[in-house]
Amino acid sequence: MDLKFEHPTFQKWETDLNRETDSEKQKAYIYDTLQHKTNLHIFGKYFFPHVIKGDYETPNCHLHLIEFLTNRDDGAAIFPRGFAKTTWEKIDTLHDVVYKLEPVILYISGTLQDAGFHFESIKIEFENNDRLRGVYGDLVPKDTFRESVKWTNTHFETTNGVNVVARGANKGRGVNIKNQRPTKAIVDDAENDEQVKSILRRRKYHEWLYNVIMPSLDKERGRIKLIGTIIHPEVEILKFYKAKGGIFRKAIEDEQSIWPEYWAHSDLMRVKDGYTKEDGTYVEGLGTRTFMQEYMNEPTNDELARIKAEWIDENVYTVLPTNREYILRKCIAIDPQSGESDGADEFAVTVLGWYTGDRHRYVLEQKAGQASQLEQAALLVRTWLEHPTAYVVGVEKVLSQVAVYQLVLEWRAGRLELPGVNGENRNIPLAAIGPQGSMASMAEKGSDKVSRFQIHEPMIERGELHIRPEMKKLREQILFLGTDVLDHDDCVDSLVFALDLSFKGDGNRGALTTGRQSTVGGNLMREKF
Numbered sequence: 001m002d003l004k005f006e007h008p009t010f011q012k013w014e015t016d017l018n019r020e021t022d023s024e025k026q027k028a029y030i031y032d033t034l035q036h037k038t039n040l041h042i043f044g045k046y047f048f049p050h051v052i053k054g055d056y057e058t059p060n061c062h063l064h065l066i067e068f069l070t071n072r073d074d075g076a077a078i079f080p081r082g083f084a085k086t087t088w089e090k091i092d093t094l095h096d097v098v099y100k101l102e103p104v105i106l107y108i109s110g111t112l113q114d115a116g117f118h119f120e121s122i123k124i125e126f127e128n129n130d131r132l133r134g135v136y137g138d139l140v141p142k143d144t145f146r147e148s149v150k151w152t153n154t155h156f157e158t159t160n161g162v163n164v165v166a167r168g169a170n171k172g173r174g175v176n177i178k179n180q181r182p183t184k185a186i187v188d189d190a191e192n193d194e195q196v197k198s199i200l201r202r203r204k205y206h207e208w209l210y211n212v213i214m215p216s217l218d219k220e221r222g223r224i225k226l227i228g229t230i231i232h233p234e235v236e237i238l239k240f241y242k243a244k245g246g247i248f249r250k251a252i253e254d255e256q257s258i259w260p261e262y263w264a265h266s267d268l269m270r271v272k273d274g275y276t277k278e279d280g281t282y283v284e285g286l287g288t289r290t291f292m293q294e295y296m297n298e299p300t301n302d303e304l305a306r307i308k309a310e311w312i313d314e315n316v317y318t319v320l321p322t323n324r325e326y327i328l329r330k331c332i333a334i335d336p337q338s339g340e341s342d343g344a345d346e347f348a349v350t351v352l353g354w355y356t357g358d359r360h361r362y363v364l365e366q367k368a369g370q371a372s373q374l375e376q377a378a379l380l381v382r383t384w385l386e387h388p389t390a391y392v393v394g395v396e397k398v399l400s401q402v403a404v405y406q407l408v409l410e411w412r413a414g415r416l417e418l419p420g421v422n423g424e425n426r427n428i429p430l431a432a433i434g435p436q437g438s439m440a441s442m443a444e445k446g447s448d449k450v451s452r453f454q455i456h457e458p459m460i461e462r463g464e465l466h467i468r469p470e471m472k473k474l475r476e477q478i479l480f481l482g483t484d485v486l487d488h489d490d491c492v493d494s495l496v497f498a499l500d501l502s503f504k505g506d507g508n509r510g511a512l513t514t515g516r517q518s519t520v521g522g523n524l525m526r527e528k529f
Helices: 010-019 023-033 037-047 060-070 085-098 112-128 130-136 199-216 236-244 265-273 288-294 309-313 373-386 403-412 449-454 457-461 472-480 490-503 515-526
Strands: 075-078 104-109 155-157 163-168 184-188 223-228 246-248 328-335 347-355 361-369 393-396 430-433
Touching: 010 023, 010 037, 023 037, 023 130, 037 060, 037 085, 037 130, 060 075, 060 085, 060 246, 075 236, 085 104, 085 112, 085 130, 085 184, 085 223, 104 112, 104 199, 112 130, 112 155, 112 163, 184 199, 199 236, 223 236, 236 246, 265 288, 288 472, 309 457, 309 472, 328 373, 328 490, 347 373, 347 490, 361 373, 361 472, 361 490, 373 393, 373 403, 393 403, 393 490, 403 430, 430 490, 449 490, 472 490
Parallel strands: 075 223, 075 246, 104 163, 104 184, 184 223, 328 393, 393 430
Antiparallel strands: 155 163, 328 347, 347 361
16 A cells, blocks of 8 residues: 655654653654654654554554544545554544644544543543653643533543544534634544444434534634444445545455554454364354454445345244154255365355254254365264264265265275274265266256255245354355355355255245245245235
8 A cells, every 4th residue: 555655663763762862852852753743653652652552663554544644635544443543543633632733623423422432541641641741741721620621521622722522423513612613523433333224314424424514614624534444335434435535444455464463364364253262162253244344344235135134033943842743854964175275165064954744944063164075074974973863964076076975985885984983883874966966956066056045045034944043154154145245155055955955855845946936935925015
């Protein structure tokens, strides 16, 4: 990312500072050299080491953010969650105050309470940061407890005459302090999940921003900066960015973290996918959809989901229901991982259960991840040994995905041992899924996987598919199959194979085979016309 300014390093600046031994001359050097906004990154590292931690130089993404915050243009900074966008805005405001660069600053957050928390942290620096006070003096007014003194979490005035005022989004009119209008307005994460889902609330926020806040700024010097993440495709900050310009950053660009000193690429993947701690405890990840929204600024509108979330969430089960009149049947299906590189797809194994004579299907177990083909074959056999009543074990056998099927065949014939597999019973009911196998008509590779999944859409809409609450990866893939949100869709592929196996020769599916039929069928079931 090209930068407009030349940014000196903190190390060189600090070296030059330490050459001066006289304390007063040091203060003068600090005051003079840090006055220009091109050195805001040094101002931040020097005065706030408790906030800007680490002995590395300011990363390029933050230099880029600083340039945006300090220019005189309106614009939007779309930045990943947790990448210090609000921290640097706060430092910029502190710099504005100590150098008296902006007479009135307006800060807008989602709620007045949120803005108050922001103000409290700024006031604490003025009150307790000895290094800051040593260079710029005491900017805290006397007798702050007096009502006439502005030193609250919604409005404070420093001794050099700078006023900083807070507002909650969609609240109040313009700001005018002692006949001075704001020369800078910061709108920081002012939109929330509930507000952006409503077209009426989005319109109200847009009108408030353009008809109340922007006209209240100083006519000559006033500028407005929006800062936040894209939590919805129709969010106002994105529209403002397209209209006014600014910066747009993702946590991962060109397959690299934009802040590797703090957020390594591997750390970001752990945030997305989850991980297992050394003590064996599993830490759940955000999942692809939330990660794409919060860290990559690529949200997915719920309306894009063909399968509605409530169809899944209202039918989650924790205990398998008992049905003494019918027999519980099981099948197992695997969508193998064909490659073994880091960027390869994943495998997924699904164990599906249902009662004879009943249309409801229960995902009893699902395992997914990356492994060698030998390890996948071993896992599949171990899964069958855990569920020996499964009447069929389906393996996708297409092109490069033949190896797992062949390995299990070799094991069944007694010509191969698989790691971690014990037991004398080798009579696994293996079935091939694919053009070369005995069930080719079910899952030809040439057919679109979304279309294959849509065959089962009516039964999902009727609430006949049940998954466990911990199966979040499967839930996500069901909801957003066929969209750009997903990195992998192997869990839902495996589920489709298992559903097909369970309904093969079964007259209870009641599924429809085209998108048009599915829509009509779903509407009839819900009596919607």
